[in-house]
Amino acid sequence: MTSQHANRPLPDAFLAQMQARFGERFSVASAVREHHGTDESPYPPMLPDAVVQATSIEDVQLVARLCHTHAVPLIPYGAGSSLEGHILAVRGGVSLDLSNMNRVLEVNAADMTVTVEPGVTRKQLNEHIRDTGLFFPIDPGADASLGGMCATRASGTNAVRYGTMRENVRALKVVTADGSVVKTGTHARKSSAGYDLTSLFTGSEGTLGIIVEATVKLYPQPESISAAICNFPDLESAVQSVIEIMQLGLPVGRVEFMDTWAVRATNAYSKMDLVESPLLLFEFHGSAGGVDEQAEAVREVTASNGGMDFQWARLPEERSRLWAARHNAYFAGIQLRPGCRASTTDVCVPVSQLAKCVTETADDLDAASFPYTILGHVGDGNFHVMMLLDPDSSEEWEESERLNQRLVERALSMRGTCTGEHGIGLHKMRFMLAEHGPESLALMHALKHTLDPRGILNPGKMLPPLAS
Amino acid sequence: MTSQHANRPLPDAFLAQMQARFGERFSVASAVREHHGTDESPYPPMLPDAVVQATSIEDVQLVARLCHTHAVPLIPYGAGSSLEGHILAVRGGVSLDLSNMNRVLEVNAADMTVTVEPGVTRKQLNEHIRDTGLFFPIDPGADASLGGMCATRASGTNAVRYGTMRENVRALKVVTADGSVVKTGTHARKSSAGYDLTSLFTGSEGTLGIIVEATVKLYPQPESISAAICNFPDLESAVQSVIEIMQLGLPVGRVEFMDTWAVRATNAYSKMDLVESPLLLFEFHGSAGGVDEQAEAVREVTASNGGMDFQWARLPEERSRLWAARHNAYFAGIQLRPGCRASTTDVCVPVSQLAKCVTETADDLDAASFPYTILGHVGDGNFHVMMLLDPDSSEEWEESERLNQRLVERALSMRGTCTGEHGIGLHKMRFMLAEHGPESLALMHALKHTLDPRGILNPGKMLPPLAS
Numbered sequence: 001m002t003s004q005h006a007n008r009p010l011p012d013a014f015l016a017q018m019q020a021r022f023g024e025r026f027s028v029a030s031a032v033r034e035h036h037g038t039d040e041s042p043y044p045p046m047l048p049d050a051v052v053q054a055t056s057i058e059d060v061q062l063v064a065r066l067c068h069t070h071a072v073p074l075i076p077y078g079a080g081s082s083l084e085g086h087i088l089a090v091r092g093g094v095s096l097d098l099s100n101m102n103r104v105l106e107v108n109a110a111d112m113t114v115t116v117e118p119g120v121t122r123k124q125l126n127e128h129i130r131d132t133g134l135f136f137p138i139d140p141g142a143d144a145s146l147g148g149m150c151a152t153r154a155s156g157t158n159a160v161r162y163g164t165m166r167e168n169v170r171a172l173k174v175v176t177a178d179g180s181v182v183k184t185g186t187h188a189r190k191s192s193a194g195y196d197l198t199s200l201f202t203g204s205e206g207t208l209g210i211i212v213e214a215t216v217k218l219y220p221q222p223e224s225i226s227a228a229i230c231n232f233p234d235l236e237s238a239v240q241s242v243i244e245i246m247q248l249g250l251p252v253g254r255v256e257f258m259d260t261w262a263v264r265a266t267n268a269y270s271k272m273d274l275v276e277s278p279l280l281l282f283e284f285h286g287s288a289g290g291v292d293e294q295a296e297a298v299r300e301v302t303a304s305n306g307g308m309d310f311q312w313a314r315l316p317e318e319r320s321r322l323w324a325a326r327h328n329a330y331f332a333g334i335q336l337r338p339g340c341r342a343s344t345t346d347v348c349v350p351v352s353q354l355a356k357c358v359t360e361t362a363d364d365l366d367a368a369s370f371p372y373t374i375l376g377h378v379g380d381g382n383f384h385v386m387m388l389l390d391p392d393s394s395e396e397w398e399e400s401e402r403l404n405q406r407l408v409e410r411a412l413s414m415r416g417t418c419t420g421e422h423g424i425g426l427h428k429m430r431f432m433l434a435e436h437g438p439e440s441l442a443l444m445h446a447l448k449h450t451l452d453p454r455g456i457l458n459p460g461k462m463l464p465p466l467a468s
Numbered sequence: 469m470t471s472q473h474a475n476r477p478l479p480d481a482f483l484a485q486m487q488a489r490f491g492e493r494f495s496v497a498s499a500v501r502e503h504h505g506t507d508e509s510p511y512p513p514m515l516p517d518a519v520v521q522a523t524s525i526e527d528v529q530l531v532a533r534l535c536h537t538h539a540v541p542l543i544p545y546g547a548g549s550s551l552e553g554h555i556l557a558v559r560g561g562v563s564l565d566l567s568n569m570n571r572v573l574e575v576n577a578a579d580m581t582v583t584v585e586p587g588v589t590r591k592q593l594n595e596h597i598r599d600t601g602l603f604f605p606i607d608p609g610a611d612a613s614l615g616g617m618c619a620t621r622a623s624g625t626n627a628v629r630y631g632t633m634r635e636n637v638r639a640l641k642v643v644t645a646d647g648s649v650v651k652t653g654t655h656a657r658k659s660s661a662g663y664d665l666t667s668l669f670t671g672s673e674g675t676l677g678i679i680v681e682a683t684v685k686l687y688p689q690p691e692s693i694s695a696a697i698c699n700f701p702d703l704e705s706a707v708q709s710v711i712e713i714m715q716l717g718l719p720v721g722r723v724e725f726m727d728t729w730a731v732r733a734t735n736a737y738s739k740m741d742l743v744e745s746p747l748l749l750f751e752f753h754g755s756a757g758g759v760d761e762q763a764e765a766v767r768e769v770t771a772s773n774g775g776m777d778f779q780w781a782r783l784p785e786e787r788s789r790l791w792a793a794r795h796n797a798y799f800a801g802i803q804l805r806p807g808c809r810a811s812t813t814d815v816c817v818p819v820s821q822l823a824k825c826v827t828e829t830a831d832d833l834d835a836a837s838f839p840y841t842i843l844g845h846v847g848d849g850n851f852h853v854m855m856l857l858d859p860d861s862s863e864e865w866e867e868s869e870r871l872n873q874r875l876v877e878r879a880l881s882m883r884g885t886c887t888g889e890h891g892i893g894l895h896k897m898r899f900m901l902a903e904h905g906p907e908s909l910a911l912m913h914a915l916k917h918t919l920d921p922r923g924i925l926n927p928g929k930m931l932p933p934l935a936s
Contacts, residue, residue: 110711110820153660164658166667167635182907188816189848190632191885192621192671193892193903194930195912199634199667203660220717243578249688251719290758348656352578380657417659424661435661439650443919444663450918451911462662 007092010049014070018052018094021062025053036077036095040142041085041427042343042389042397048075048089053097057173057181057212063096064210065179067456074456076206078145079121083344084425086152086205090460096210098147104128105213111187113170115215118147134218137162140421141330147211152423153203157254157326160379161285162219164421169202173213177452187215200447205423206458208451222285225253227313227322228295229282230302231275235259235362237306238278239355242378244301246351250294253285255379259362261336262329262373269332270325275309280378281326283319333373333386340370341391343400347411348382348420357414358383361407368403370396382420409434424462432464442466475560478517482538486520486562489530493521504545504563508610509553509895510811510857510865516543516557521565525641525649525680531564532678533647535924542924544674546613547589551812552893554620554673558928564678566615572596573681579655581638583683586615602686605630608889609798615679620891621671625722625794628847629753630687632889637670641681645920655683668915673891674926676919690753693721695781695790696763697750698770699743703727703830705774706746707823710846712769714819718762721753723847727830729804730797730841737800738793743777748846749794751787801841801854808838809859811868815879816850816888825882826851829875836871838864850888877902892930900932910934 018026027033028050037047054060067074073093080087089095102119109132116125123143125136138149139156148154150172155164162168171185184197201209232238242255258266263276282298284291299310313319325332334342349357358374365372365385376383385407387400408418408431418424418431433441445466448455486494495501496518505515522528535542541561548555557563570587577600584593591611593604606617607624616622618640623632630636639653652665669677700706710723726734731744750766752759767778781787793800802810817825826842833840833853844851853875855868876886876899886892886899901909913934916923 108818108820110715111818112715113818153658153664155658155660159658163635166658166664167631176907176911180907182911183905184908186885186903187818187883188850188879188885188888189819190621190623190627190634190816190850190888192623192887192889193885193896194671194900194908195676195915196621196634196664196667196671197908197911199664200915203662203664208663220715222717247578247580247688249690287761289761293755293757346660348654348658350576350579350581350655351657352576382656382658411656415655417654417656417661419660420656420658421660428661432662435654437651439644439648440652440662440665442648443644443650443665446918447663447668447915450914 007049010072011070014066014072017066018050022052027051036080036087036097037089039080039082039085039087041083041088041425042341043085043088043426046088046090048095049092051095051097053100055100057175060096060175060210060212061179061181063094064175064177067094068177068179068454071454071456073459075458076147076151076210078119078148079143081142081144081148082425083422084427086423086425086461088426090426099145101212107132109134112218113187113215114218115213116146117213118145118211120146122146122149129218133221135221136216136218138165138168141327146214146216150202150211150214151205153421155377155421157256157377159377160255161251161253165202166199168217169198169214170217171215172198172201172211174201174209175212176209177454177457182209185215203423205425205462207448207462208457224288224291225283225285225319226291226295227281227283227319228298228310229274229279229313229322230307230310231277231279232308233277233306235278235359236355238280239358239378241280241302241305241307243351243354244305245298246379248297248301250297251286252282252294252298252379254283256281256326257374257376257378257383258329259374261371262333262375265332265336265373266325266329269335270328272325281322283323329373329375330386333388336371336373337388339391340388343387343389343404345385345404345407346382346419346422347407347416348380349411349414349416351381353414353416354378354381357410360410361385364403364406369399377420380420381416426461429462429464475517478540479538482534482540485534486518490520495519504548504555504565505557507548507550507553507555509551509556509893510809511553511556511894514556514558516563517560519563519565521568523568525643528564528643528678528680529647529649531562532643532645535562536645536647536922539922539924541927543926544615544619544678546586546616547611549610549612549616550620550893551890552895554891554893554926554929556894558894567613569680575600577602580686581655581683582686583681584614585681586613586679588614590614590617597686601689603689604684604686606633606636609795614682614684618670618679618682619673621889623845623889625724625845627845628723629719629721633670634667636685637666637682638685639683640666640669640679642669642677643680644677645922645925650677653683671891673893673930675916675930676925692756692759693751693753693787694759694763695749695751695787696766696778697742697747697781697790698775698778699745699747700776701745701774703746703827704823706748707826707846709748709770709773709775711819711822713766714847716765716769718765719754720750720762720766720847722751724749724794725842725844725846725851726797727842729839730801730843733800733804733841734793734797737803738796740793749790751791797841797843798854801856804839804841805856807859808856811855811857811872813853813872813875814850814887814890815875815884816848817879817882817884819849821882821884822846822849825878828878829853832871832874837867848888849884894929897930897932
């Protein structure tokens, strides 16, 4: 893990053209570079050589053309909330900051879609559309940008009901490596016309093109919402309940798992008095009658699996308090070990394998030399381990990497994936071959070469070099 | 429209190797070629030079390698139910019949997935899994093969609730042009690991690879199902009801539109006594209480839009009779003009534009010299016009093509698509440029060239030649 490669300096002609076009929006100041070379991953900063602020599609096209001409690495930057090192400038180059392209371009309430620039964040979007009676459900924890969420195929707590970005992006505008603008998709709910370019760019992590506009689906705000919480004597009984709930086809809005450590951390951080055992946190969306019916069906399933103290939270303030506590679980976890650095895993397995995967992982972690918490979007079979590391201990870092490796191998052996929602970035590249196999990986390389023949787009990410 | 191009004969070495490997499973008999060069499109047959029956992935790999080596066109063939000419051998070559690769390989009830060979048909699949309490919802009318449904991104009446093949394919095995086997996706419900190859192949119409295995999602059979039917004084009021139902977020299982002509044809063909005015046919899936609640909400919406005689069909036999009538609407329509050839359109528009699009289309068609019916999966904004043509009249064919052209232009101007579910095939190629624009079309060509450099896979389909 190096903090910065020795990179080729930016060519003079390139610098001159960028300065002429962008003036003060182009910077080589170290504070600006530091900010854009730092994310929420466990990696140290890796700085770009320069940062440019785009305010229009034409800006992005010009930057792409200049980078393409001069073979300068180009790294799209949204909110900087990546957990896997997506925005780190491993080969230097230019960080293309899209956060000022943050206009909501069109709210189409009748068709329940919205078209945004890439720098719009999910909270900004939901604030903007609040009065329409609609909402955008995808919720990756951080207040990520929509462009970044498209680029990483993000999801979060609501995905169990509303799907991930894969299911919720209807159309894109993308600037490709040569500065062309490609439009994908339509505003219709479905289409069988040609290759699914929308899905090709969704999840491509800035390596195939720069997303400059996205049309995403919205949903009616539920007529009624209620929450419930249920403690369990152990991991298995909690996860077994989830499996049965999914098999009943109940349209649960959210179902989140917290292990005992995560509950303990949350009690301390959020001043809660939750029973400190594994628990499930539910949210139900629907009509008043439908919500009650779902909650009752879930209560029966949890009770038959040893669930204790099933509690409803019907009042908005109770619900908000519970979910705020869940959303603060990351910060709460960090407080279990003040001054620590967190490394977060992100496997996703078939739901039938979830109990086995979580249990074996917890057994592994109980023997580790650092504290941890487990949180999960368990309705999707997706869970995270937060490993709380001494930032000065390379031994702990290496131990955490070994545990992550074992966890990913376990997930892959169960026909799961090395990342449910965080993406590959820098941190998961070494698992791509094991997950996809040599033929699929070769095809991904071929696609990358077709779209970005000079390899300027977010180089050194996602695709490990092909074995020769 | 020519029935057959003058094609290069199959090379002797190719013929010898195919005969040596496949024996009686390789045929150049004209009856076999005739069968495989005919689909449900309005085009006359276009015969392949030979037909081969594959029974294994290795068979498909060998065929691909030989076709690649000898530059022989290779056309995957499933159930032959394409409406747009997908399987016609416009440049001769070999039809690769996958219908004998029809094993259900693995039913995973706990994870609600099934893995099938490409020749399994949707009815066969649902028969196979009947006792699991699960079902596969995608229902394109014809008893299509799962491989073909993946290849065309098919959908049908249930898509409004369960999505299309885009949302329901979890993993694929694909044989590429050089005979490699590419595995895409995992068995997890979501993943952010690398490019979405599953979506790239889903809808690629045999032009990027041959789908030899598919893992698709299943759903719990609803605890309760009911149907309802409602007549309307006119088109607009029916479609306006649909818009409002979608905006309420009601999880309606199906919502189908039939125009007066379609109702009349159905009454005659299926011995029904439906009121002969525009109507909507609904199906509700859920708990007993949920189904009643949905139906009541829908009744209120339809009543407020002038809907008449809202009738429930709670008994299975009533429901079955109604839906059998809907499913036979194609055959019923044809009987409006005995001996006719049907040409079927397939646009999909944003739901907000549906009333305008259907009304303007009906106005166009009222002036046509042939009868027609309109049917629609209106919850998705998708509708079909069946134009009933004299098979011997080139004037009627040309008139129908002009009307289709106008309809597609109308849909595109409303930000819709030239095909909601039938695919491009041969018939819609001329609309690809208008729908996608030159940059997207150039990118699709680049992808095609990357995956199939010799252009052997279903040549002459989907992608129109690039303007030079």
